[in-house]
Each structure stands twice: as C-alpha cells, then as structure tokens.
Amino acid sequence: MRALLVLPTLNEEAGVQEVLADALQQHETFDVLVVDGRSEDATVALAEGAGVHVVQQHGRGKGAAIRTAIDVFLAGSWHALAMIDADGTYPVEALVEMMPKVDRHPVLVGDRLRGPLEPGSMSRLNFLGNRFLSAVASVVHRTDAADVCSGCWVIRRDVVEGLRLNSLGFELEAELFASLAGMGHPPTWVRIPYRARKGQAKLTSILDGVRILRKLLVRRVVAARKTHL
Numbered sequence: 001m002r003a004l005l006v007l008p009t010l011n012e013e014a015g016v017q018e019v020l021a022d023a024l025q026q027h028e029t030f031d032v033l034v035v036d037g038r039s040e041d042a043t044v045a046l047a048e049g050a051g052v053h054v055v056q057q058h059g060r061g062k063g064a065a066i067r068t069a070i071d072v073f074l075a076g077s078w079h080a081l082a083m084i085d086a087d088g089t090y091p092v093e094a095l096v097e098m099m100p101k102v103d104r105h106p107v108l109v110g111d112r113l114r115g116p117l118e119p120g121s122m123s124r125l126n127f128l129g130n131r132f133l134s135a136v137a138s139v140v141h142r143t144d145a146a147d148v149c150s151g152c153w154v155i156r157r158d159v160v161e162g163l164r165l166n167s168l169g170f171e172l173e174a175e176l177f178a179s180l181a182g183m184g185h186p187p188t189w190v191r192i193p194y195r196a197r198k199g200q201a202k203l204t205s206i207l208d209g210v211r212i213l214r215k216l217l218v219r220r221v222v223a224a225r226k227t228h229l
Contacts, residue, residue, distance in 0.1 A: 001103075002030070002031060002078055003082045003095075003099060003102075004030070004076065004078040004080075005023055005026075005031065006035060006066065007023070007032070007033070007086040008036075009035070009037065009039055009047070009086045010037040010038070010043075011039045011200075012039070012041075012043050012086040012199055013041040013042040013043050015086055015087040015198030015199055016046055016087075018088055019084070019086050020034075022091070024050065026092060030095075032053070033072060034047040034053070035056075035057045035072075037060060038057075059168060060168065062170050063166075063167030063169050063170070063171065063172035066167075069081070070160060074160065079157055080154055081153075081157070082099075082153065083151070083152075087197040088195060089151075089194055090110060090194070091192070091195070094193070095152065097190070106155065106158070107186070108153070108154045109146075109153050109177075109187040110150050110151075110189075110191075111146040111150065111192060112150055112152075112194035113146060113147045114189075116194070118193065118196055121194045121195050121196045122194065130149050133209065133216070134146060137174065137177060137178070140220050141186075142181075147189065148212075149212065163180075164223055165179060165227045169208065170208045170211070171214070174212045174215045178216055179219060182220075
C-alpha cells in the first residue's frame with residue numbers, strides 16, 4: 001500500500017528539511033510531493049536538494065495547494081493521499097501509524113487537541129478558537145469534529161475521487177471535514193502529538209477563524225462543484 005505524502009509550502013526553509021528527511025525515511029510507504037506557493041526563500045532548493053519532486057501550485061493559499069496536489073494524486077495510482085504541514089508541527093510517524101488503518105477507516109485525521117501539546121506549540125487563544133470551531137462543526141454537521149483545523153490527514157483513494165472543494169486558504173481543512181461528513185465519510189480521529197512550529201506563522205487567528213466558520217456553515221447547505229483549479 002503506497003500513499004502520496006503532500007507537503008504544502010510557502011517560505012518554510014526553517015522546518016521543511018527536517019520534515020522531508022523524516023518523510024524520506026518512510027520510502028516504503030510514501031512518495032513525497034512538495035506543492036509550493038511561490039516561496040521566496042530556500043524552501044524549493046532544499047526540497048529539490050533532497051531529491052523530492054516539487055510542483056508550483058495553481059493560485060495562492062493552502063487550499064489551492066491541496067487542490068493542486070489532488071490533481072497530481074488522481075493522475076497517479078496511489079492508494080491513499082496523506083498530508084501534513086512542512087513546519088515541523090506534525091510528526092511524520094503519526095501518518096505512518098495511521099496507514100495500516102486506512103482500509104477499515106477511509107479518512108483518518110490527527111487530533112492535536114486531545115493529544116499531547118508541546119510547550120509553545122499552540123497559544124491559548126488558538127487552542128480556544130480550535131475548540132470553538134470544532135464544537136460548531138460537530139453540531140452543524142452532526143458528527144464528531146475533534147480537531148476540525150488539523151493539518152494531518154490520510155484519505156483513501158476512492159474517497160478522494162468523490163471530493164468537491166473550492167477553498168483557497170486555511171479554511172481547506174474545515175471544508176474537507178464538512179465535505180466528507182456530507183459524503184458519509186466522517187473522519188476517524190487519532191490522537192497525535194503537536195510540536196512548536198519552525199519559522200513564522202501564517203495563520204491570522206481572527207480573520208482566518210471567521211473564514212473557517214463561514215466555510216463550515218456554507219458547506220452544510222451548498223456543495224462545491226469542482227476540486228481542480
């Protein structure tokens with residue numbers, strides 16, 4: 001069973017090298033792909049220097065990166081799509097532990113909020129915001145949303161084929177959750193450790209939180225028409 005492991009990047013030179021090193025050690029399980037959002041630092045050079053294939057995403061934002069990755073994934077023959085951030089917050093080992101479960105659980109997501117949080121990994125404001133958004137998602141979509149903003153996912157191929165997404169930014173994970181709940185594939189949550197990020201944070205707590213909340217509500221009543229850009 002092989003998966004395509006996607007790392008969306010934008011100026012992640014501080015963390016990407018270590019994440020890629022960990023990912024490449026799992027070469028029997030993952031093929032690794034970096035989807036870059038026009039980084040202006042050494043991110044792309046570090047990825048290419050490690051022998052990792054890099055594609056430039058269509059559009060801007062994390063949602064656009066993942067939608068670009070889905071196009072690449074569907075053009076190949078991988079059994080599952082895996083993804084984590086390139087900032088060192090998610091351990092690659094968490095994905096490795098999820099992979100044997102994907103035949104029985106077609107969508108697996110890392111739960112940071114009930115897993116061990118490393119000191120400095122998440123501010124109190126972000127923790128409370130994540131708890132609030134997850135609670136709203138659970139009520140609106142009538143299924144458990146333990147950590148609706150998690151960036152650690154494994155999704156089986158047949159489920160990826162049915163996805164319809166239109167997110168451009170950090171609301172991508174919320175739209176994934178909402179879409180999958182609507183498809184009858186609510187995630188199976190796996191508690192994972194969460195570490196302090198390496199490099200500058202890009203999420204803006206209030207504004208991105210509003211966008212995430214809006215996406216959760218909109219996706220309850222309106223489905224996206226396409227995934228590709």
